[in-house]
Amino acid sequence: MNHAAQTLLERIERDGRVDGEIIKVDRFLNHMVDPQLIDLLAADIATRFLDQKIDKVLTAETSGIILAQPVAGMLGIPYVFAKKKQPLTMTDYYAADSFSFTKQESTRFHVSKEVLKAGDRVLFVDDFFAKGATLKAMEEIIAQAQAELVGTAVIINKSARRDIESILTLEELQSAAGDVQ
Secondary structure, three states: OOHHHHHHHHHHHHHOEEEOOEEEOOOOOOOOOOHHHHHHHHHHHHHHOOOOOOOEEEEEOOOOHHHHHHHHHHHOOOEEEEEOOOOOOOOOEEEEEEEEOOOOEEEEEEEEOOOOOOOOEEEEEEEEEOOOHHHHHHHHHHHHOOOEEEEEEEEEEOOOOOOOEEEEEHHHHHHHOOOOO
């Protein structure tokens, strides 16, 4: 287990909780944020994609922004966040719907055609990967833009998919301490 994964695991053991598929990290990742931890996790992810010639990092508003900004900064490229509401200033855009199982609601994401272009090589980042609804919506937006999805990276992958780069998987969390409490 690398340094970022070990640090995250220790932080979850100390300040979080794993209860089945529910991972409580609101004291350091998705409500109150520890910027030093985020920088460590972002560096781990950015390093994995240094040789991929990525043009933009894409994420979903809101929770993905916390990771997307430092990843993009370390890669020296801009990041784009898909907006949950279409502002009046966004008249020409790509859009796709996503259903959040956590919040039990459907969201339409919007990305301006001014910020995502044909041929852009895109890295999608988010905090969690669970059932894939957000990624599916971002894949639809990327396809509409005629851009290319180069990779997907998350802090914690709760699924069985192994084509998603992650710091930790739910399986690793559950086996690390036989369900971290």
